Amino acid sequence: MSRPAEGIPEPRHRLGLAALAGRGAVGGGAADDDVTGHADVVLGFALAWAEAVAGTSYVSMSRSEVEQHLAGLTRQLVTALLAEPFDPAPAREVGAAMVAAHFTGTETLTRTVALLATDLPARLGLTGDACPGRERAVERVAAVQGALAGGYAEALRQRTLDEQEAISQAVFVARDQTEQALRASEARFRAVFAEAATGIGVGDVAGRILDANASLLDMMGYSLEELRQRNVRDFMHPEDAASVWRLYDELVQGQRDHFRVEKRFFRSDGEVIWTHLTTSLIRDDRGNPTYQVAMIEDVTDRHLLQERLRYQALHDPLTGLPNRALFLDRLSRAFETGGRDGRVGLCYLDLDGFKVINDSLGHDVGDQLLVAVGQRLDACVSAPGRLVARIGGDEFIILVERSGSTQDVVTIADHVLAALEAPIRVGEHELAVSASIGLVERPVQGTTPADVMRDADITLYWAKSDGKAKWALFDPERNAREVARFTLSATMPAAIERGEFYLDYQPLVRLSDGQLVGAEALVRWRHPEFGLLAPDRFIGLAEETGQIVPLGRWVLREACRQARLWQDRFGSRAPFISVNLAVRQSRDPGLVADVAKVLADTGVEATRLQLELTESAVMGTADEPLDALRALSAMGVRIAIDDFGTGYSNLAYLRHLPVHELKIAGSFVEGLRASAADGSHVVDARIVGTLVSLAHALGLGVTAEGVETEAQARRLDDIGCDSGQGWYFARPGPPDQINRLLS
């Protein structure tokens, strides 16, 4: 590694010292002849020299190698001392060779010069004034000493300078390489900073912006100079979450090392950009907060896309109005923010007859109509706190988030109906549309979004069924009734099985002698929840739902079972049993078979059964029910027309019908009360009289209903009416009442 030490014999060439001493193996120019005779001198001096300098310098040689090396140098010195003419120059080379072999310790030179003064001249016999040539021996020795010292000094100086130069150069190179690496590293980081697609900004902990890369400048629309005059806090956005600036404060105070948020920024042109912001704290060597580095990613496009997707998810693509999802969201929020006193209103709107337009003019026209309706609604309704949404088909809904009173939604409904009065032009069509609106308006306390939605739906149905092109306001009592109706119809089949129904019987009395001749069976429902229910509460409902057929079958069977009991007990005095037949029952194809089976099962004579039907059931029908009635009549069953006089009976037609009895409606009988002061009783008496005459003319019996007083009974008897029924005789009651009357 160091300069190869010139003059060091390589080990493989190691020769005997004696041989070496006699050979001119080392150094230049000396005449071998001068040394040949002094081999022993050379050897002796070299050993003495090696001994003298041992340990004074570090040379990479063993002791014997040192001796070899010094022997070579000794030969040069001998040559110089003895040369003719005298020339001390080779001694300079010896001095240089010592340095080259790294005899660099100055003590080595000291001892060498001393030894040279005494030992070598003595060995050569050059003592005192002895003179090998013109010079005296001492002069030659001194000159050789001087030359050796001079050569040594020059070589050592040169070596020192070289080594100093070399080590300084090494430091320089090492530093240069380090700096290059630093510069390269810095350049890389600079490039990362400058070229990054992410915006990067550097600020101090006071918020002063120090540097920003091109992406950030581009993103924010500022020049670097403009940005440097601003503080991070200038970029506060009013919609920033409070946590953003709390995190920022914690960061610049050194309480956290980074944070990551979503944040909006105003660009220099006022436009808003959406970003992902990551801010990191840079500390100095002692850990004190020094800088902040913000990495800002512009996610505006992504945000807008999300917004658009969100918009699409929450809006109806046809009309552009909010859809059901957004409406329900806003409705829920109105409940959440409504507090204790908040009220909410809904106008649930459905176009009347839209299906007809769609079916006749096509879906395209239908769609355009919906768009136009949506625009009108939006124009006449939309305001802060109100939302118009299309929630499906031709259904729209208006949400009033903070309603003041019911009047608010009524006013809106009136406006909407008015707005839809003008025909809507779709292509070449002038379309007249109307809408039905269900209104719900109430405090948010004590109700839920689902409740108001359900009630609005019900109310819309009311508006539709009440006649269309109008609004209906939710009525809790009506609703309760309907709920009850629904509950009743739903529970009726099970109620029949559980025996919740029972029959009361009201006597039918012969007016001429007051004899009980028959009993009308009247059904009752002992409801576990609603209590005792009269037929008007559930018969109509049972007709609607069809439950009337099984219920009627049960009534018939139960009434006949009772009739059989009376028949057994009272024989010929037993009353006939009169059972009401609903319209739907009268049209039931199984009616005749049912009746026959019940009569057979109970053993009641057919003539003891009377079936009461309304006028409309008998008159306004096609032939099939009449066939059934004729068949029943043929079996011996009596047919009565109930509430006669309230319908539109074709009197001429009566003669063709299988009818045995007319029951005159109580409203006519009411006018026969003696107390009636207005004279109406005279008119009613004539009507009843005419009816009785007519019935008798047709061979029919007549029963008056609703007889409440003795006077009425007397008058009816006078008129010629056959039988009576009413509170005057007896209220409807259990079978025992009949038993008592007959006993």
Next chain:
Amino acid sequence: MDRPDWAPGDIDLARPSAARVYDYYLGGSHNFAVDRELAAEAVQLWPDLPRIMRTNRAFLRRAVRYCLASGIRQFLDLGSGIPTVGNVHEVAQAVDPGCRVVYVDLDPVAVVHSRAILPREGRTAVVHGDLRDPDAVLAAPAVRELLDPDEPLALLMVAVLHFVQDADDPAAVVARYAEEMAPGSHLVLSHATHEGRPERAEPHQRLYARTRTPMRMRSHAEVAALLDGFELVEPGLVPLPRWRPEVGDAADDHPERFAGYAGVGRKP
């Protein structure tokens, strides 16, 4: 290596460097005032120091020659320092020019200087590395290119393990290198000790606290433990001048004055 992997702090001329101080002791001029100041102070406290250093360097030469005689032709010199005189490759390649030598040092200046004067014949190389990280040293490209793991190697840790603190577990470091050495490989080790001259050793250690490589002198037993797993060749772990002195080397009546132990172990 095109790119140095040292930090700027490694080149701090305000701090003495153990490598440059060593160079100064050996009579070299590859050193700066700050290094010479430390050396002068050390010598004042302990006048034998230059001689101890030279004795250590002589041990290195003798040990390398011993390894050469044992047939070893590849050398890994850890903590090679500033190459002043009598470097391993000079000694080795004088015997067989085919010898391969890799120097490793932590001091960037020493590494740059070594590279500047290294013969470019391709059988010697310098690695900037930390001997305390054997895996990194052994993975260095120069080590992989020049040294054959299947051939016996001489691992030289001459006057360097006393710069490895106990916390860095020098025994484990040695063991890790040993693991990768082929059987027949040699570990050449010399180590400073406070035994013999404890009153001198202590202030000397304090002086080296100024460098980036503070000293930890160790007892004979502690040094012997570092050679665990190696078969010590004759004469074992002995004071520096006692290890196979050459003919003509001055015998010393007080070898313990040399304040260092030397030994060569053979991996079985």
